[in-house]
Amino acid sequence: MSEEMSSMDRTLTALSHKEPDRVPAFLLLTMHGAKLLDMPLEKYLTSSEHIIKAQLRMRELYGHDCLYALGYGAVEVKAFGGEVIFFEDGPPNSGRPVIQNPEEVESLEGPDIDSESCLLEVLSTIKGLKERSNGEVPVVGVVMSPFSLPVMQMGFSGYLDLMHQDQDRFWSLMEINQRFCVDWANRQLEAGATAIGYFDPVSSSTIITREMYLETGSKVAKATLSQVKGPTVTHFASGRCLSIVDDVMDTGTLGIGVSVLEDLSALKKKSAGRLSLLGNLNGIEMPRWGRLETDRNVMMAILRAGRGGGFILSDNHGEIPYQVPWTVVSWIMEAVHKHGEYPLDR
Amino acid sequence: MTEISAWMDRLEAALISIDEPSVNAIIDEVQASMTPLDCAENVISPVLRRIGVGWQEGSVSLSQVYLGSKMCERTLDRLLPAAHQNRRSQPKMAIAVLEDYHNLGQKIVWSVLRAGGYEVTNYERQDVPSLAALAKRDEVEVLLVSTLMYRSALRVKDLRKEMINGSISPILMVGGAPFIFDRELWRAVGANEVGDDASAALLIAKKYSEVSK
Numbered sequence: 317m318s319e320e321m322s323s324m325d326r327t328l329t330a331l332s333h334k335e336p337d338r339v340p341a342f343l344l345l346t347m348h349g350a351k352l353l354d355m356p357l358e359k360y361l362t363s364s365e366h367i368i369k370a371q372l373r374m375r376e377l378y379g380h381d382c383l384y385a386l387g388y389g390a391v392e393v394k395a396f397g398g399e400v401i402f403f404e405d406g407p408p409n410s411g412r413p414v415i416q417n418p419e420e421v422e423s424l425e426g427p428d429i430d431s432e433s434c435l436l437e438v439l440s441t442i443k444g445l446k447e448r449s450n451g452e453v454p455v456v457g458v459v460m461s462p463f464s465l466p467v468m469q470m471g472f473s474g475y476l477d478l479m480h481q482d483q484d485r486f487w488s489l490m491e492i493n494q495r496f497c498v499d500w501a502n503r504q505l506e507a508g509a510t511a512i513g514y515f516d517p518v519s520s521s522t523i524i525t526r527e528m529y530l531e532t533g534s535k536v537a538k539a540t541l542s543q544v545k546g547p548t549v550t551h552f553a554s555g556r557c558l559s560i561v562d563d564v565m566d567t568g569t570l571g572i573g574v575s576v577l578e579d580l581s582a583l584k585k586k587s588a589g590r591l592s593l594l595g596n597l598n599g600i601e602m603p604r605w606g607r608l609e610t611d612r613n614v615m616m617a618i619l620r621a622g623r624g625g626g627f628i629l630s631d632n633h634g635e636i637p638y639q640v641p642w643t644v645v646s647w648i649m650e651a652v653h654k655h656g657e658y659p660l661d662r
Numbered sequence: 663m664t665e666i667s668a669w670m671d672r673l674e675a676a677l678i679s680i681d682e683p684s685v686n687a688i689i690d691e692v693q694a695s696m697t698p699l700d701c702a703e704n705v706i707s708p709v710l711r712r713i714g715v716g717w718q719e720g721s722v723s724l725s726q727v728y729l730g731s732k733m734c735e736r737t738l739d740r741l742l743p744a745a746h747q748n749r750r751s752q753p754k755m756a757i758a759v760l761e762d763y764h765n766l767g768q769k770i771v772w773s774v775l776r777a778g779g780y781e782v783t784n785y786e787r788q789d790v791p792s793l794a795a796l797a798k799r800d801e802v803e804v805l806l807v808s809t810l811m812y813r814s815a816l817r818v819k820d821l822r823k824e825m826i827n828g829s830i831s832p833i834l835m836v837g838g839a840p841f842i843f844d845r846e847l848w849r850a851v852g853a854n855e856v857g858d859d860a861s862a863a864l865l866i867a868k869k870y871s872e873v874s875k
Contacts, residue, residue, distance in 0.1 A: 403813060409762060410763060577843075599843075600812055600843035601843065
């Protein structure tokens with residue numbers, strides 16, 4: 317029997333489109349740490365100390381292959397001066413948009429990272445996770461793409477109207493967001509993040525057409541990712557991307573987070589050897605999965621996308637819902653060990 | 663029939679291309695041959711339904727659905743102002759987004775229904791007690807609830823309980839991402855109907871309009 321790889325080696329081997337000892341599994345647990353530490357979500361999500369403690373403990377318990385530094389996505393809009401609303405049993409929402417009308421784009425300024433305690437807390441989380449994991453486990457940082465952040469900055473409908481009706485202000489907003497995004501991603505890499513999840517749901521074909529993507533989201537991604545000094549994986553947060561896989565590849569990203577709404581085999585066929593896949597377990601269904609169903613879903617994902625490496629098993633949204641029981645989390649890893657050891661066709 | 667089919671094809675193409683002048687021109691042309699309400703029922707509604715199905719299947723994007731439904735709503739408002747006596751006879755309908763701060767889905771459903779000639783009270787964002795109270799006050803018969811976050815979808819169950827406690831039981835239709843990703847969730851939270859896309863609300867509205875006649 318070959319020696320077991322570290323999570324870091326396993327993940328890097330998979331990302332280089334080779335087969336490691338088994339399929340890496342990223343349990344993207346942002347909120348479960350609050351349950352583990354028995355505290356309210358707001359208290360948990362706003363403290364690097366709590367997140368570090370829980371991330372390390374959850375990895376000890378379940379043996380997955382990453383440490384996830386994301387607390388909540390709306391942290392970026394908070395840094396822009398926006399409102400964040402916390403809940404007891406789900407991820408925080410961005411509240412009243414920071415941009416109330418398109419004219420306000422002209423006076424918008426990107427945040428200074430060193431002056432925003434909420435961002436500094438994220439950097440502390442990454443630093444702590446990196447130090448405590450001895451470089452053996454990938455630490456995943458997260459940025460919202462400059463193209464998708466406006467959904468939180470100005471509301472979804474306001475943003476779609478801007479995108480289609482006011483190109484000048486749209487591109488001004490992209491410029492401001494891009495400067496911040498590049499800076500924010502690089503600061504996370506400097507703090508110790510192994511890679512950056514570039515969350516870009518608006519670029520998915522669920523939200524905009526491929527033509528629109530090529531005119532907007534793709535250009536923004538190319539300009540942004542070329543300045544990020546480390547590996548990135550683009551995540552569409554449950555949105556579809558099969559029709560734009562080749563275009564996404566041109567943005568310089570290393571992999572894509574894919575949706576359960578699309579055929580994983582077709583995605584694998586299109587991306588094999590060129591772009592790694594991250595996904596695509598259905599987090600919304602997970603709370604009612606039994607052991608057999610969990611086993612089957614993990615096995616099918618691995619069989620559809622695991623051969624030849626280039627695959628990391630994960631949920632399809634980039635965040636496992638708070639309501640998913642610990643038993644399901646544990647069954648996912650049980651199934652990964654059962655079905656994910658290479659070679660898969662033994 | 664062939665003429666209606668041709669109008670529908672042209673309207674669909676104009677909506678998908680987000681070409682408002684063409685949308686207006688086509689609807690004005692249709693208007694010359696039928697009443698605004700017939701235009702809403704026989705041309706606009708089926709086209710919005712086609713576009714909605716296209717979104718479900720992945721061939722149409724959400725931005726096209728959103729902008730297309732807004733264009734149709736504006737056009738129908740021009741031809742048939744809100745609360746006009748010729749708007750449909752229908753059950754009392756209302757729509758709300760439950761607890762979430764993202765309301766795009768609710769806005770699209772609202773536009774689609776209004777473009778289909780229906781009058782719908784828009785409660786915007788509400789929490790469980792306030793929505794149940796509004797539905798009771800207004801004697802709502804069909805309540806459409808949009809959610810984006812999973813936690814909000816689960817709150818529909820509490821909404822149903824709150825309404826039962828308030829001795830009301832409107833038809834409860836739910837929609838939004840959580841219900842697309844879990845096909846059993848709508849039943850689990852006590853809804854009567856679920857829509858996989860915004861245009862499904864047209865089918866529900868039609869169904870209960872016929873029942874209430």
